[in-house]
Amino acid sequence: MNPILLAGALALTASSALAQTGNGPAAAQQLDLEQKTSLRCSAAFAIIASEQARGVKSALAYPPLGERGKEFFVRTSARLMGDLKLSREQVQALYMDEVGRLQNESMKAKDPQKAVSGIMQPCLLLLDASGI
Structure with missing residues (x-):
């Protein structure tokens, strides 16, 4: 799928999910720096793990993220739900928004790989610091 269309679809899906939960924008504003960083990294790991599974050469330059990245994602999701009292749908919407971002x-960068x-x-x- 075209990356621009994928980003647009993710943004629309995230907006729809946030609207359904009624707490999406407020949830995003509640995130502290650690939570934002964990969310961002979880989304990045998901993207790279997906590309690794598809054999994308640039993604294969990173350590395998299928297991460790997924575990980081799961732990981050659980912390967000527990700390902020968010539903799975709200956390999913946060992730989709972050993936789109x-x-x-990457698409706007002069050097996407960089x-x-x-x-x-x-x-x-x-x-690595998480011990996963």
Whole structure:
């Protein structure tokens, strides 16, 4: 699928889910720096893991994220639900919004690979520090 269409579809889906839950914008505003960072990294891991599963060469340059990235994602989701009293749908909407934001940043960058690397390097450090 075209990356622009995918980002648009994700944004529409996120907007729809947020509207249904009635607490999406408020939930996003409640996130502290640690939660925002974990959310961003979880979304980045999901994108890269998906690309790794499809054999995308640039994604294969990163450590395998199918298991560790998924575990980080699950733990982040549980913390967001517990700390902020969010539903699964609200957390899902936050993730979809973040995936769309990351894809838009990458598409707008002069050097998309450098932009992805700039996101992934601190996220991989966070993943290592998490002990997962």
